[in-house]
Amino acid sequence: MEMDDHKRRRNMILYVLIAFALYLVLSTVLFPSMRTQQQVTEVSYSTLLTDLESKNVDKMDYTAGDSDVLYTRKGEDEGVAYRTTAMPGAEDTLSQLIMESGADTSVTIPSNDSGTWLYLLITFAPILIFILFGWWLNRRMKKAMGDDNPSMDFSSGFGGFGAGGLGKSGARIVASKDVGVTFKDVAGQEEAKESLKEVVDFLEKPERYEAIGAKLPRGALLVGPPGTGKTLLAKAVAGEAGVPFFSISGSEFVEMFVGRGAAKVRDLFKQAKEKAPCIVFIDEIDTIGKKRDGGGFSGNDEREQTLNQLLTEMDGFDNKKGIVVLAATNRPDSLDPALLRPGRFDRRVPVELPDLTGRKAILELHLKDVKVQQPVDMSAIARATPGASGADLANIINEGALRAVRMGRKLACQEDFEESVEVVIAGQQRKSTVLSDHEKQVVSYHEIGHAIVAASQTGSAPVTKITIVPRTSGALGYTMQVEQDEKFLTTKQEVLNKLAVYCGGRAAEELIFGEMTTGAANDIEQATKLARNMITRFGMSDEFGMMALGTVQNAYLNQDTSLTCAPGTAERVDDAVLKLITEAHERALQILRENKFKLHELARYLYKKETITGEEFMTLMKRENPFMPKPEQQG
Numbered sequence: 001m002e003m004d005d006h007k008r009r010r011n012m013i014l015y016v017l018i019a020f021a022l023y024l025v026l027s028t029v030l031f032p033s034m035r036t037q038q039q040v041t042e043v044s045y046s047t048l049l050t051d052l053e054s055k056n057v058d059k060m061d062y063t064a065g066d067s068d069v070l071y072t073r074k075g076e077d078e079g080v081a082y083r084t085t086a087m088p089g090a091e092d093t094l095s096q097l098i099m100e101s102g103a104d105t106s107v108t109i110p111s112n113d114s115g116t117w118l119y120l121l122i123t124f125a126p127i128l129i130f131i132l133f134g135w136w137l138n139r140r141m142k143k144a145m146g147d148d149n150p151s152m153d154f155s156s157g158f159g160g161f162g163a164g165g166l167g168k169s170g171a172r173i174v175a176s177k178d179v180g181v182t183f184k185d186v187a188g189q190e191e192a193k194e195s196l197k198e199v200v201d202f203l204e205k206p207e208r209y210e211a212i213g214a215k216l217p218r219g220a221l222l223v224g225p226p227g228t229g230k231t232l233l234a235k236a237v238a239g240e241a242g243v244p245f246f247s248i249s250g251s252e253f254v255e256m257f258v259g260r261g262a263a264k265v266r267d268l269f270k271q272a273k274e275k276a277p278c279i280v281f282i283d284e285i286d287t288i289g290k291k292r293d294g295g296g297f298s299g300n301d302e303r304e305q306t307l308n309q310l311l312t313e314m315d316g317f318d319n320k321k322g323i324v325v326l327a328a329t330n331r332p333d334s335l336d337p338a339l340l341r342p343g344r345f346d347r348r349v350p351v352e353l354p355d356l357t358g359r360k361a362i363l364e365l366h367l368k369d370v371k372v373q374q375p376v377d378m379s380a381i382a383r384a385t386p387g388a389s390g391a392d393l394a395n396i397i398n399e400g401a402l403r404a405v406r407m408g409r410k411l412a413c414q415e416d417f418e419e420s421v422e423v424v425i426a427g428q429q430r431k432s433t434v435l436s437d438h439e440k441q442v443v444s445y446h447e448i449g450h451a452i453v454a455a456s457q458t459g460s461a462p463v464t465k466i467t468i469v470p471r472t473s474g475a476l477g478y479t480m481q482v483e484q485d486e487k488f489l490t491t492k493q494e495v496l497n498k499l500a501v502y503c504g505g506r507a508a509e510e511l512i513f514g515e516m517t518t519g520a521a522n523d524i525e526q527a528t529k530l531a532r533n534m535i536t537r538f539g540m541s542d543e544f545g546m547m548a549l550g551t552v553q554n555a556y557l558n559q560d561t562s563l564t565c566a567p568g569t570a571e572r573v574d575d576a577v578l579k580l581i582t583e584a585h586e587r588a589l590q591i592l593r594e595n596k597f598k599l600h601e602l603a604r605y606l607y608k609k610e611t612i613t614g615e616e617f618m619t620l621m622k623r624e625n626p627f628m629p630k631p632e633q634q635g
């Protein structure tokens, strides 16, 4: 409770400051007359007459025919005025008297007709506002503490007030019809959908499960790499079941006021209980659900409290009512084990990267929103994008449509989507990078080097495209290889072949120009990673055999491995990696030496055309006589 007191005090200070500011604004801007206003005293007509006779009147505001008289006395403050009503029919006498008294009638004495009550209003309005505002604030604070009556309004309330309206949970509440997403909008992911169908069924008919005595999972954890549609799936569950969807993102818990996180969780579940059956969705749960450190000075009290509150709430609700908590993460290994205990997120729904058919389905789903020029074939795109997530694929379709607009066309065509695959994978074409002639030649030989090594080995994925158009990502060119079918297993020979392909670029440069360039940096990185994995993870070395020497740090994010072996062993691993790469480099050099004619011929062709297709490459590659006239010389 100390936390709440602290918060109250903080809010009190805020409240006083705001009220004071309001007072200043009102008194200076809205009621400026307050300072210049006359203080008017009502007097009798005879008092006026007496004042006039004794020549006591200083200034006078009087129009003949009007009975209202306003005047100030000599020797008194200008701000004090007297008001009286002239007797009817006494104008002549009054005029005479005024003349004699020598009063100044040429001025208008400012007066405020609505007089006293406005004066009161001006004085008390700010105080009233002050009190009302305080009452309102207090009520809101109570709500945040959770000790107010249960009627909550779901409007965003006092928007723009910094912390999402002082004490509100900030959870976005979306009515089911607004979710607008069903399983139809999620392509691929059949297994995930299958296991979530049960949740939908439960939300639709909780009685059926209760009748038989089945306990349904309180929570399901959607686990998978970024962009695979976890958030989309959670929404689709709510959409399918037609229940409200309460969603909050783990990062939203990291807020400006200490102690807010726990209050938010409490508030979220309170609202959910009122609206049950419903879905509570916690996106990016790893931000609050990280493993708690054992003791010590963690300095992350806030997160821990939020997590504890979440655990308490998950244990606390009566799930006969039909509340299902869904959460999403791409770092399941970092979650606190308490979250994964039975009765909490005991069900795991893997949401993996889509396979070939999944990719095609996702592409076709998103293609529906785009006007296209037939024929378009999404299976070609799907084959070219192994490892792409649903979000990447959606992006490819969009980039394709954007390209069509850039080209001034009304319909998008196959070529747009093919180009956008490269955009998403390798970055935009960079037209402004002008390579020197020599550089362009080096890049041509480099890329053809990769391609020839790939084509000369059996079991390498066919080359589908070679280009030397620079990309915004920094690549000066690249060779695209696409597997004919989806592959789940790779043999040792195939891995070795791949290593040689990585080495092919540099090997060609050395062979032809006898020099090295920085252009092979990425190849070297990839090759080293692959060679290291062969030894530490795939058990593909004679020296270490099936001994695991590394662990994958984060299976869903970057597959980074860390070595788990003695320093002496690590040294030997390095030696073995070096040996693998050196051998692959030798092999690549050997292949290129044997195909030196082809290398020259193809590199020159690529240099001229800048981009060539896989078919062009293969026809030239297979052609018997390298001295035959080249296609570009004919045209």
Ligand code: ADP
Binding pocket: 185, 186, 187, 188, 189, 225, 226, 227, 228, 229, 230, 231, 232, 233, 328, 362, 365, 389, 390, 391, 392, 394
């Ligand atoms: P995650 O939460 O897993 O990071 P999202 O659910 O936010 O991913 O997905 C991002 C976007 O990618 C979605 O809005 C959707 O357009 C697209 N997307 C991802 N997966 C799929 C899928 N299986 N089917 C259709 N669209 C998808």
Ligand code: MG
Binding pocket: 230, 231, 283, 328
């Ligand atoms: Mg997400």
Ligand code: ZN
Binding pocket: 446, 450, 505, 506, 519, 520, 523
């Ligand atoms: Zn290369």
